[in-house]
Amino acid sequence: MSLRDPNVVNTKSRKRVAIVIANPAVSTTTGWPVGFWWSELTHPYHAFVEAGYEVEVFSPAGGQCEADAMSDPNDASGYSKTDLISQGFIHTPDLKALVDHTKKVADLDVAAFDAIVVAGGQAPMFTFEGATDLHRKFAAFFEAGKVAAALCHGSAILAYAKDSKGQYIAKGRTVTGFANVEEDFADNAVWSYGMLPRDKHVMPWRIEDKLQALGANYVRGGLWRGFAVRDGNLVTGQQNFSGEETARLVIEALGR
Numbered sequence: 516m517s518l519r520d521p522n523v524v525n526t527k528s529r530k531r532v533a534i535v536i537a538n539p540a541v542s543t544t545t546g547w548p549v550g551f552w553w554s555e556l557t558h559p560y561h562a563f564v565e566a567g568y569e570v571e572v573f574s575p576a577g578g579q580c581e582a583d584a585m586s587d588p589n590d591a592s593g594y595s596k597t598d599l600i601s602q603g604f605i606h607t608p609d610l611k612a613l614v615d616h617t618k619k620v621a622d623l624d625v626a627a628f629d630a631i632v633v634a635g636g637q638a639p640m641f642t643f644e645g646a647t648d649l650h651r652k653f654a655a656f657f658e659a660g661k662v663a664a665a666l667c668h669g670s671a672i673l674a675y676a677k678d679s680k681g682q683y684i685a686k687g688r689t690v691t692g693f694a695n696v697e698e699d700f701a702d703n704a705v706w707s708y709g710m711l712p713r714d715k716h717v718m719p720w721r722i723e724d725k726l727q728a729l730g731a732n733y734v735r736g737g738l739w740r741g742f743a744v745r746d747g748n749l750v751t752g753q754q755n756f757s758g759e760e761t762a763r764l765v766i767e768a769l770g771r
Contacts, residue, residue: 563765
């Protein structure tokens with residue numbers, strides 16, 4: 516990529532990225548423990564380190580975080596068993612420590628970083644409404660012209676993040692996030708296994724519906740296909756298979 520590319524935000528120094536993961540919680544719809552999703556942390560982390568970036572891991576409350584079980588390649592479900600990047604991360608003590616000892620978002624110095632990336636998992640849908648420090652920091656990155664990115668259910672941050680004029684950051688912008696067809700797929704899966712009655716849903720609300728309601732131009736790729744979109748310095752990824760695509764657009768914006 517040319518250093519003169521007008522889409523590059525800054526190419527003069529080694530880049531620093533803050534990845535935010537959700538703190539553990541209990542789903543109010545299912546009663547299950549929920550957390551962040553491994554691949555939405557590990558795949559962007561891997562891409563950024565490969566690009567020579569420095570990466571730090573934060574969470575709204577700080578401290579130890581827990582992943583959604585099915586995102587663990589060692590989980591009995593086998594859902595993520597082919598995720599070798601997460602497997603390597605989990606079994607590298609220095610990297611696993613980043614999850615066990617996350618820094619508080621309140622202590623995140625916007626001036627010291629070039630980008631923020633908010634990972635998903637189930638917990639953001641239940642915890643981000645009250646994560647007011649994260650609302651402010653995400654908006655601060657965006658208004659400073661730095662890259663503000665969110666992935667999968669991490670795009671829940673866009674339901675709360677507003678600029679200094681009180682406008683939703685996502686309003687009028689092209690964004691993506693966990694799609695309704697994927698929510699339908701998840702609901703049907705738990706219904707078919709008798710894990711929830713058919714009048715109950717896995718999620719309390721839906722990313723696609725919410726983003727459209729607040730005036731965003733919501734777009735999506737195929738069902739469970741890696742997909743991300745960039746609108747200026749706002750980057751969003753569709754779901755848990757979109758970590759690499761999301762990171763690639765962040766790198767495109769920042770340059771190497």
